[in-house]
Amino acid sequence: MPAVASTGYPSPRKSMAFAKRMVLVGLTGFLLAVVFLGLFPLEAPRVFMNQRRTAESIRELNRAEYDYVHKVAVKAHQFTQLRQRR
Numbered sequence: 001m002p003a004v005a006s007t008g009y010p011s012p013r014k015s016m017a018f019a020k021r022m023v024l025v026g027l028t029g030f031l032l033a034v035v036f037l038g039l040f041p042l043e044a045p046r047v048f049m050n051q052r053r054t055a056e057s058i059r060e061l062n063r064a065e066y067d068y069v070h071k072v073a074v075k076a077h078q079f080t081q082l083r084q085r086r
Contacts, residue, residue, distance in 0.1 A: 010018075
């Protein structure tokens with residue numbers, strides 16, 4: 001008996017066996033992925049995290065210095081204007 005019926009489609013029994021096999025392969029792949037991720041978790045290396053934190057600290061320090069200098073410059077300008085009024 002041929003594997004393909006006269007309609008050109010595989011027999012229902014063969015397509016059901018193929019579907020079961022694919023479900024088992026998919027489930028096995030999923031379980032292997034879970035085990036692999038359990039053994040080797042996805043986390044950023046410490047060096048990268050330290051460099052990122054350092055860059056953020058430098059950015060914060062630069063912003064604080066800029067704000068301080070800006071406030072001092074504004075006060076100096078106001079002081080100069082007060083001196084000129086006298």
